Amino acid sequence: MTKKSHPNKTTTHFPPIALTGSGYKGMTLLKWLEEDPRFSKVIFLNYKKPQLKLKKTKFYKIDLTETLADLQLSKIFKKEKIHTVVHTAMPITPPRNVSRAHELLSVGSMYVTNAAASAKVKKLILTSTTDVYGAFPNNPNYLTEEHPARAAQRSRFLADKIDAEKYFLRFGKNPGCTATIIRSATILGPTINSYKTRYFSLPFVHTILGYDPLVQFTHEEDLMQSYRLVIENNHPGIFNIASSGVLPLSKAIQMMGKINVPLLLLGLKTLVQTLWYLNISPAPSSHIDYLKYLCVAAIDKAQKQMGFQPKYSCIDALMDFVGAERLRHVNLYTETGVTS
Amino acid sequence: MKQKKQAPHLSLVKNAPTEKPTWIPPLNVEEISSRLDLLWQQINHYFLRIEKKLDDKSVVQRHEEITQEIKNLKSLLAKQTHDNTLPIIEKKPHTHNTILNGVQSLIKKVIQKIPFLGRPLLNAEELSLEKSFDPFGRDPEFEQKLKPFFDFMYYRYWRISTHGLENIPSDGRALLVGNHSGTLPWDGSMLRVAVSNDHPSQRDVRFLVEDFVYYLPFVGTYMYRVGGVRASRDNAERLLESDHLVAVFPEGVKGIGKHYSKRYHLQRFGRGGFIKLALKTNSPIIPVGIIGAEEIHPIIYKSSFLAKPLGIPYIPITPTLPWLGPLGFIPLPSKWSIFFGEPIDLSKYGKKALKDELLIHQLSEMVRQNIQKMITEELKKRRSVWTG
Structure with a gap:
């Protein structure tokens, strides 16, 4: 059911937009696109039908891990005359199936960019994370977009994300095309559910003895604001997105009223890696670095060029997250988190 | 207490010498002052929260007025105690007994860390990002x-x-x-x-x-x-x-x-x-x-x-x-x-x-x-x- 533009309405209408991914980021974007009348044509591409009731959105079943997915995509893009593609099929939580993750993140992104290039799509938006910079002791306190993404050395999952970014940047070099990459810090808020929120919702939150890095969060609303800004206007390039401020990890745990359990680093990596293979640990051992060293991004560029203004602070994001979690315990907050 | 009623602080000043035996001055003054402080803290807290949301000049002005009034009250209180030569219990500076204080706060912290016994150490509402x-x-x-x-x-x-x-x-x-x-x-x-x-x-x-x-x-x-x-x-x-x-x-x-x-x-x-x-x-x-x-x-x-x-x-x-x-x-x-x-x-x-x-x-x-x-x-x- 596509809405026809009203001639008496002066609001601008956006060209056809396609969306991939059914994680937290994809679903929130889909909800917004469904409700916003300025988007007359929305295409949703995913390997399974979303639970959300779709009113105007057209759904195409596509599995990015299949071969020739690029051909199918290109056909759809051409048929629907897509102008913008938002690629959110970039899971926040490292998938258990490592080889499928590689196919989806790295190869899937290549398919999307190639299909977009052949179908003359004008604009691509990729949702990435500030984790790609990697947590290193010699990071500057505020990582800018020019800083090399060094996480590939340690984590295969993040190396795939960096690959995806490279494909998008390559697409952005085509004349008349825009590629935007949104690198967001750890997303927190009432509805998200990722391995990081699961980490923070443990009653005993483990940290590493002797290390207490500064951490940074993105409130769900702030993230949404940045997506809106890049969809509505053209902002080529990479942008870091986060809520204002930073706080030490230990203080964040204290503020949530949880108990901080410092663990000895000795042998921890092996243990976590073993637990990861046994499907117990939520993330592979390379993610321990983020509990040890700094990985905080500067959002100056987004503020100056995009006009992004964080409405929340990191503490607000943390408190919104922990408040919703407490309400869920007493069944007063029924909306379950979107797994991502 | 047959004298005419004035503003409460003034009546305190006048009545104090005659009423001296009936109330326990040092404790009271200390308590009043600390209560004023507490009240001021609370008022300040709420005002700051309102100002953050509203951006209204009249609220800011009222905030300043109340701040001034409480300052005046406190100075009057101090004056009164000084006039009546009541002993003021001065708060000891924090540097004294640092070891004892340290041990005390450590015990407090340990207790607070035990679930069910203690409350979380930090209350997010008390913290503002810029300050802390x-x-x-x-x-x-x-x-x-x-x-x-x-x-x-x-x-x-x-x-x-x-x-x-x-x-x-x-x-x-x-x-x-x-x-x-x-x-x-x-x-x-x-x-x-x-x-x-x-x-x-x-x-x-x-x-x-x-x-x-x-x-x-x-x-x-x-x-x-x-x-x-x-x-x-x-x-x-x-x-x-x-x-x-x-x-x-x-x-x-x-x-x-x-x-x-x-x-x-x-x-x-x-x-x-x-x-x-x-x-x-x-x-x-x-x-x-x-x-x-x-x-x-x-x-x-x-x-x-x-x-x-x-x-x-x-x-x-x-x-x-x-x-x-x-x-x-x-x-x-x-x-x-x-x-x-x-x-x-x-x-x-x-x-x-x-x-x-x-x-x-x-x-x-x-x-x-x-x-x-x-x-x-x-x-x-x-x-x-x-x-x-």
Whole structure:
């Protein structure tokens, strides 16, 4: 059911937009696109039908891990005359199936960019994370977009994300095309559910003895604001997105009223890696670095060029997250988190 | 109580002498004052929250009025007690009984950490981001706890005297460039204490710390909490652009690891990174000469044995280290003095000088000579290492 533009309405209408991914980021974007009348044509591409009731959105079943997915995509893009593609099929939580993750993140992104290039799509938006910079002791306190993404050395999952970014940047070099990459810090808020929120919702939150890095969060609303800004206007390039401020990890745990359990680093990596293979640990051992060293991004560029203004602070994001979690315990907050 | 009723505080003043036997004055005054404080805190808290949301001028005005009124009430209360010569129980300053207080707060913390027994330590509503968390990881609370110790080292142990503090501007950015010495980098934190204690506007100095420190557990975190920042161009630029005072020691590890016979011989000043920094951010350079720090851990020999696995550049051998074990980390009580030279303004060279590597090297050498000269002059006058 596509809405026809009203001639008496002066609001601008956006060209056809396609969306991939059914994680937290994809679903929130889909909800917004469904409700916003300025988007007359929305295409949703995913390997399974979303639970959300779709009113105007057209759904195409596509599995990015299949071969020739690029051909199918290109056909759809051409048929629907897509102008913008938002690629959110970039899971926040490292998938258990490592080889499928590689196919989806790295190869899937290549398919999307190639299909977009052949179908003359004008604009691509990729949702990435500030984790790609990697947590290193010699990071500057505020990582800018020019800083090399060094996480590939340690984590295969993040190396795939960096690959995806490279494909998008390559697409952005085509004349008349825009590629935007949104690198967001750890997303927190009432509805998200990722391995990081699961980490923070443990009653005993483990940290590493002797290390207490500064951490940074993105409130769900702030993230949404940045997506809106890049969809509505053209902002080529990479942008870091986060809520204002930073706080030490230990203080964040204290503020949530949880108990901080410092663990000895000795042998921890092996243990976590073993637990990861046994499907117990939520993330592979390379993610321990983020509990040890700094990985905080500067959002100056987004503020100056995009006009992004964080409405929340990191503490607000943390408190919104922990408040919703407490309400869920007493069944007063029924909306379950979107797994991502 | 047949006298005519006036404003409550006035009636208190008048009635107090006659009613004296019936009420317990010292307790009451103290209590009233503390209740006023509490009330004020609550009101302030709510006002701040409202102001944050509303942005209404009348609310701000009312806030100021109420603040003034409470101030007046408090001063009246103080006056009244003074007139009636009632003993005021003065609050003891926090520095007394620090050990006892420390133990007490530790017990409190332990209890609070036990679930069901204690409430969480920090209440998010009481914290505002700007006040409690520094964007570079400094923890004001933690620093406050360490302050008595640093003050002891500053005033009693090394009896540090400062000269030329007026050369530091009371606001705006500046780059403090100093000589580095002392095996363990005490000079950075002492420079920080010097400016925050003795400078009239009590400015906050952020010192840049060698990379390797942040690889180490505990030490890296500690350095961030007490105001150190990892030495990188990004960090320094960001700090200077937000009008901070930044202290750099361009000699780096070469400076603190000098052999004792080379004391007060300034080493090469890096690759002139600090000059580029000053040119780029247009900040004046204030040369700083630190005398006395060379003698706290005189290095006899540098050992590279075991240094690499420990993640440090070398292991210093001094008269105390490592022979006395942990006691060897106690520095010797030399007499220190810190000299702040006149600011060097580089703005006349402009931004195009950034590309002129030769000029940058010359400027860096000029600053080095300046500090060396300052130190040499002062060493000429020094009679003793221990008494200055």
